[in-house]
Amino acid sequence: MEEHNSVNFLRLLSDESSHSTLSSDSCEYYQTEIFDLLPSIQASRPLQNRQDYWDASEDHHGGPEPGERLSHGHLSRDRTSAQPLRNLAVCIQGKRDTRERRSMQITNIGFWESWRRSQSINRKRVWAQMGGALSGLLPWQHTLHAIQGKFGVGVKAYFVFLRYLVFLNVLHFALIWGFILGPTTFYGRGNTSEPLRFGGNDSVLDFFLGSGYLDRSPVFFGFYTRGSLNMPCLNTPLLYLAGILVILLLSLIMVVRRTIVGYKHTWMLGKRYNMYVSYKMFCGWDFNIQDPAAATLKHSFIRNDLKLFLEEQTFSLREAQRTLGQRIRLYLLRFILNLIVLSLLGGAFYLIYFATVTSQSEGQKRGHYWLVSLFLQYLPPITITFVNLFLPHVFRKISSFEDYSFTMQVNATLVRSIFLKLASLGIYLFFLFTTNLEPCWENQFGREMYKLCIFNFLATFSSTFLLSFPRKLLQEKYPLSSLAKMLGKQRFLIPFNVLDLVYGQTVSWVGVYYCPLLPLIGTVTLTATFYIKKFVVLRCCAAEQRMFRASSSSVLFHFMLLLGLLMAAATLAYNFFRFSMSSSCGPFGNGATVFNVTGVCVDILPGPAQTTLRYLSSEAFALPLLLGEIIILTSYVSRGRANQKAIERLKDMLVMSSSDKRFLVKQHATMLRGQRNVRRVRSTGTVEDNSLSQQQKDPPPN
Secondary structure, eight states, X not given: OOOOSOOOOOOOOSHHHHSOOOOTTTTHHHHHHHHHTSHHHHHTSOHHHHHHHHHHHHHHHOOOOHHHHHHHHHHHHHHHHTSOGGGSOSOHHHHHHHHHHHHHHHHHHOHHHHHHHHHHHHHHHHHHHHHHHHHHTSTTHHHHHHHHHHHOHHHHXXXXXXXXXXXXXXXXXXXXXIIIIHHHHHHOSOTTOOOOOOOTTOOTTHHHHOOTTGGGSTXXXXXXXXXXXXXSSSBHHHHHHHHHHHHHHHHHHHHHHHHHHHHHHHHHHTTOOHHHHXXXXXXXXXXXXXXXXXXXXXXXXXXXXXXXXXXXXXXXXXHHTOOHHHHHHHHHHHHHHHHXXXXXXXXXXXXXXXXXXXXXXXXXXXXXXXXXXXXXXXXXXXXXXXXXXXXXXXXXXXXXXXXXXXXXXXXHHHHHHHHHHHHHHHHHHHHHHHSOOOTTXXXXXXXXXXXXXXXXXXXXXXXXXXXXXXXXXXXXXXXXXXXXXXXXXXXXOHHHHHHHHHHHHHHHHHHTTTOTTHHHHHHHHHHHHHHHHHHIIIIIOBOOSSOOOHHHHHHHHHHHHHHHHHXXXXXXXXXXXXXXXXXXXXXXXXXXXXXXXXHHHHHTSOHHHHHHHHXXXXXXXXXXXXXXXXXXXXXXXXXXXXXXHHHHHHHHHHHHHHHHHHHHHHHHHHHHHHHHHHHHHHHHHHHHHHHHHHHHHSOOOO
């Protein structure tokens, strides 16, 4: 038996082989024939066709040994024997043949093996149906599809981000209930605590200011006392501290995971969208669609993706055509515009400082009218909201002069605006710490965070029903008026709406220690915000003419959220070390602090456990921890660079493989055409010889 284990193809680079005079039409049949024999095509063939080809080739070449052939076919069948027919990438006739072959195999493999395979297929089918049902139960799923079809993936990314924050706040409230509210409800607040009643000097304004009734309620830090749960390592102060730390740690893990997954997808995708566009063009349509509305929605999906691709290609072409002088002028313009941005940020910070000082000095005075007093109490939130509402629009105008792509303009506006929002919140917190605090300063700090959270939602509600909706009615009733033409169509500005979400979640993280029910308040306000923004998008806004890619912006969304979380953790750590003295209210009252409560628990532990915990909390552990982090980060960075090089190499190999296949097809077609011409010449010569011999045999006529 001849050996056919290795086949070597020699790539010729002669003029005759690289510049063939054959037309593509004449070689069409041979190209199709040779393409059917390529390994990549054979790998994608249905199983039955591949087996028929193996049988034919083995019969032609003598075939392998029977045992080898049986094992080869058995291994190939095992790969797809346990898969449902729906998951097989074959045509309908191929699936029918596979089903008949499986039914015939039952008599050969035995009862138990067939039962095992059928149960495996049924389990996979049940899991697939459960996954589809659970994905359909996600809230607002159909709303997100409608928004994506009409306004693109960028607007959908905002609503997906909002839904993620709702889930995050629900999880936070569940932890608050398990660690703080549940034990307080079950064990009580102690014998000295008074029942919670609404009356006396309480008023409706307390629900806006966080004073009076709310100041005595479970909303704030001062409500929770040590109670009857008073064991050394299981008491209300430790549970309170553990609940807050678990919330921050779990939030860190979830936000970092979302950021890394999104960045990995963006990094691997890179800027090569040709395959993606080809898929959208030729394979993007869903032939299961029967509803005309769903078909229109799918048309919108594909159209928005193609608009985004064309926008990016146009900008890349224009960027490549810039001259050296144009680049220098552009960089100088960007430098001047960044100086203007820094000047605006400095003015905004001074305005927040002035509002905070005025609120602290004038708001404590008596004798003001209740409306004036309410305004003075809300002066810092009003100032922060006004600054955060006005300056991002200025930043958006500035970014339009910097000649970035639309996605880059959105990201630049996001970065500048989030720096504005987080820095303004940090400056406001700094001014709060430097002022004279009340004896129960935790409640005072919690009230400020409560007011920021409430006013942020009120600003969202007011901007929708007092600005956006009247503007839309004006455009509908009087479209030809000068005011309607000056205002123009409303667009859903993704950066500003995302900044509001990040700002609100940062406030919730900063104040959760002093106002434990902020996650519940955040869940309610975010759910209401979803429906308000849905009303704004579908009723008041027009679709954006320029699209931007949502993948990179979604990574930026979560990265900004991570910055807010780090800011909240830094604020809590600063408060622990700055105000380490005992408080007059809350679970850490009567001489208890965060440090001595945990110290009492550590002292009752066994000796090795005490030594280990003290070593982990000492400065001696910082150096090996830092070295370990450096080693881990270095290994991950090295692995990432290696993976990037491997991906680039595989992409180049795919390109070369495609060119090699075309070359082989061309050479094979040329060779077959040459053989056919030789046969034709021989057959023509044979016919001529026969005719001549026949003429010689036949006598000439008389």
